[in-house]
Amino acid sequence: MFSLNFIIYLIKIIFLRNKNRRELPSTETYIPNLAYDSVIFGFNGEQLRILILEYHNTGLFALPGGFVKRNESVDDAVKRGLYERTGLDNIYLEQFHTFGDVSRMVPEAMQTILEANGYEIEAGNWLLDRFISVAYYALINYDEVTPVPDQLSDSINWYAVDTLPPLMMDHQQIVEKALQNLRDNLETKLVGMNLLPPLFTMKQLQKVYEAVLGEKLRRSSFQRKILGMDILIRHDKLFMGKAHKAPYLYSFVKNKAGILNPAQT
Amino acid sequence: MFSLNFIIYLIKIIFLRNKNRRELPSTETYIPNLAYDSVIFGFNGEQLRILILEYHNTGLFALPGGFVKRNESVDDAVKRGLYERTGLDNIYLEQFHTFGDVSRMVPEAMQTILEANGYEIEAGNWLLDRFISVAYYALINYDEVTPVPDQLSDSINWYAVDTLPPLMMDHQQIVEKALQNLRDNLETKLVGMNLLPPLFTMKQLQKVYEAVLGEKLRRSSFQRKILGMDILIRHDKLFMGKAHKAPYLYSFVKNKAGILNPAQT
DNA sequence: TATTATTGTAACAAATTGAGACAATAAAGA
DNA sequence: TCTTTATTGTCTCAATTTGTTACAATAATA
Numbered sequence: 001m002f003s004l005n006f007i008i009y010l011i012k013i014i015f016l017r018n019k020n021r022r023e024l025p026s027t028e029t030y031i032p033n034l035a036y037d038s039v040i041f042g043f044n045g046e047q048l049r050i051l052i053l054e055y056h057n058t059g060l061f062a063l064p065g066g067f068v069k070r071n072e073s074v075d076d077a078v079k080r081g082l083y084e085r086t087g088l089d090n091i092y093l094e095q096f097h098t099f100g101d102v103s104r105m106v107p108e109a110m111q112t113i114l115e116a117n118g119y120e121i122e123a124g125n126w127l128l129d130r131f132i133s134v135a136y137y138a139l140i141n142y143d144e145v146t147p148v149p150d151q152l153s154d155s156i157n158w159y160a161v162d163t164l165p166p167l168m169m170d171h172q173q174i175v176e177k178a179l180q181n182l183r184d185n186l187e188t189k190l191v192g193m194n195l196l197p198p199l200f201t202m203k204q205l206q207k208v209y210e211a212v213l214g215e216k217l218r219r220s221s222f223q224r225k226i227l228g229m230d231i232l233i234r235h236d237k238l239f240m241g242k243a244h245k246a247p248y249l250y251s252f253v254k255n256k257a258g259i260l261n262p263a264q265t
Numbered sequence: 266m267f268s269l270n271f272i273i274y275l276i277k278i279i280f281l282r283n284k285n286r287r288e289l290p291s292t293e294t295y296i297p298n299l300a301y302d303s304v305i306f307g308f309n310g311e312q313l314r315i316l317i318l319e320y321h322n323t324g325l326f327a328l329p330g331g332f333v334k335r336n337e338s339v340d341d342a343v344k345r346g347l348y349e350r351t352g353l354d355n356i357y358l359e360q361f362h363t364f365g366d367v368s369r370m371v372p373e374a375m376q377t378i379l380e381a382n383g384y385e386i387e388a389g390n391w392l393l394d395r396f397i398s399v400a401y402y403a404l405i406n407y408d409e410v411t412p413v414p415d416q417l418s419d420s421i422n423w424y425a426v427d428t429l430p431p432l433m434m435d436h437q438q439i440v441e442k443a444l445q446n447l448r449d450n451l452e453t454k455l456v457g458m459n460l461l462p463p464l465f466t467m468k469q470l471q472k473v474y475e476a477v478l479g480e481k482l483r484r485s486s487f488q489r490k491i492l493g494m495d496i497l498i499r500h501d502k503l504f505m506g507k508a509h510k511a512p513y514l515y516s517f518v519k520n521k522a523g524i525l526n527p528a529q530t
Numbered sequence: 531t532a533t534t535a536t537t538g539t540a541a542c543a544a545a546t547t548g549a550g551a552c553a554a555t556a557a558a559g560a
Numbered sequence: 561t562c563t564t565t566a567t568t569g570t571c572t573c574a575a576t577t578t579g580t581t582a583c584a585a586t587a588a589t590a
Binding site: 218220221224225237239240241242243244245246 | 546548549554555556559
């Protein structure tokens, strides 16, 4: 009567329908008009990169974001989102600005995204309303992470901060403000600690500084300054099989009085 | 039949009833769960002070705050509030943090305040719900302002930052964070420009710096540093009738390239 | 005319940063 | 085994910035 392929086709349709026809988030669980966006920085050894996601079938690129539950702090909402996307707990997080312009209301964008994912959304739904967004940046160890796309997005990928795809809404400005804050905090907040693996060479640390600042630094001044801060512990040398003197490995002193402990907002 | 005094008394009652029985703000005009708080700094020549208001008949001290209209940016909401309270337009404003903890939900406080003002409020009203608050600090010229209390508050007064009354909820923490941000921005954002009158002496400027930093500075280093920044214009001397050399008056260069223009968020 | 308090600036020392140089050294090649 | 190569750790000296003290200039007063 029916071919096997047709049956499989039907099952697929039903399955996908069920998957996509799931309930939209509601204001019973989430606070209306409030969202967060996260600029997740990683360092690949050369460049400073951030995680950008692309929504299914829309060509829209965006920062990872989400909503805040009614019984959850904004910080926790961001941590939850980061955990879902990176699998990492205890990420270094810094809130840097809240974006509250009226021009942030772009219902077409949300509508496109939801419809491309098979949701039906009626006019007046809270998701199409205006959103105030609290923006955070996160610093993570690039190598420890395999980012996973969420329900609505095709992909989540690393992009160098100076060659981002065109981002939706005001996300480009959010990234710029994040970068500016990261630069301002570079000296005081020991940014390197969170972008590098536990053991690293002086050269790697310098590369992080250069990538964040976007300029070359002098090797000897840099070394003198960092060592003078008394925040590094020197370990054994790292023999990389290269034809030159081997560099020392370093780690950051933990809980240096007054100065930052990681994973703290 | 009735004495004139009695008539006047009746009129007063009716007038006050109308004044107090006015509609509570509703979520038709305001965004729910979102508020702002403002830390308004002024400098009286010696101390750094902030504006604190006291609610009628409650003994509760608080930062001036308010809600955000649905068709208004958060920045504009704050400007509106500042204008109502200080009469000043074009105030220097800086957003510094958004407070989003769940522990910020203290419905008793709002209930006390509203009831003390003769409002009836039923359980479930949005004003008793949780609020996320975007916090700003403002810098104003102390002498130009006569603060006016709002509808709910008895008084609005200047307090030195180191002798504040006990503030409600987390407002003490908000002040501390504001101060910390003000200190961090002191060098880069030309804070003095906004806390002093247009013409001022070097000593006055130094006093501002000392009040913000909470420490004494050396006169000659300070003078050399500030003059070296090329941000001041020297004017005529100020003769104060004192038995010593008269100081020069200075003003800030406007629109110094790269560096700040005032009244900009 | 001397006295007083405060101002503007110079002068020198101390500390920090910039720029270059040099010896040490891990691996590769002769 | 001895050079060669590229890079590292550190030192030196100059340039710049900051800390500290000193001193002359000067409005009003006695």
